[in-house]
Amino acid sequence: MLRGRRVVTDPGGGVTVADTVRWLHDEGLVRLAGVAGRRSGPVAAYTIDVSTGAVSVHPATGAGVGSDVETIDADDLPYPAGSASRLLIVGITTSQAVLVLNLAATLAFSINADRPETVARAWVTQLLLNEEITLTTNSAAVAIAASPRCRHSFIPGGGATMINVDDKQPPITTISFNSATDGPDQLDVAVDGTAELYLGTRFWQLAQIMTIDDAAWGGLLAQFDERHSEGTR
Secondary structure: OEEEOOOOOOOOOOOOHHHHHHHHHHHHHHHHHHHHHOOOOOEEEEEEEOOOOEEEEEEOOOOOOOOOOEEEEHHHOOOOOOOOOOEEEEEEEOOOEEEEEEHHHOOEEEEEOOOHHHHHHHHHHHHOOOOOOEEEEOOOOOOOOOOOOEEEOOOOOOOOOEEEEEOOOOOOEEEEEOOOOOOOEEEEEOOOOOEEEEEOOEEEEEEEEEOOOHHHHHHHHHHHHHHHHHHOO
16 A cells, blocks of 8 residues: 555556556566676665656665666566565655665664554565565564464564564664664655655655555455465365
8 A cells, every 4th residue: 555645647548656566566576686686786775767667776885986876777677587585665756756675785774653563564565475585573563473474573682663574695684663773774754654765875755655554454464364274274
């Protein structure tokens, strides 16, 4: 679910935000992960222009050598092979681009919001599409009891609410809810659903972000429970 200000799509029947998101989950995220695999330095994020399909690659380095943003046509992306790694869709920027975050490029990330769990749920469901990823959280609001890959567990090292993301490619990424530490990598969500994403010296303003509210989450949990029951028969 996208929450925030309404994003205007192409009235002439061109590519829409929904089309772009669907393509990303079908094969686009895996192809973007392939871009990172052929670069010498880590990639922090990608933006995909909805109207043109142009992909902008944003290196984790914010200044100096290797920091320039590279633009690639979607047709020129690597063939989809392997996994999507820790890539996930955050939302839609004010310039009509889909923003994809690479959690593998950060050790610690904070979701700052009145209800950070609604954002985290959207991230959890996307990350679980990669079968190599296991999530551990001390938040009952995002754990999935029927899934051994999204466990509710005590996490030593502090009282903060968090999710650890592990795809067997260390180091682990920790996502915190309303972290007391003002780190360089964070998503600040406003009451109206708009947001600002900071990755080191890089910044994006988002008109809409991906969220899952309580009603939708309850429906998803019921589906997980049903599949788990069928699998144990």
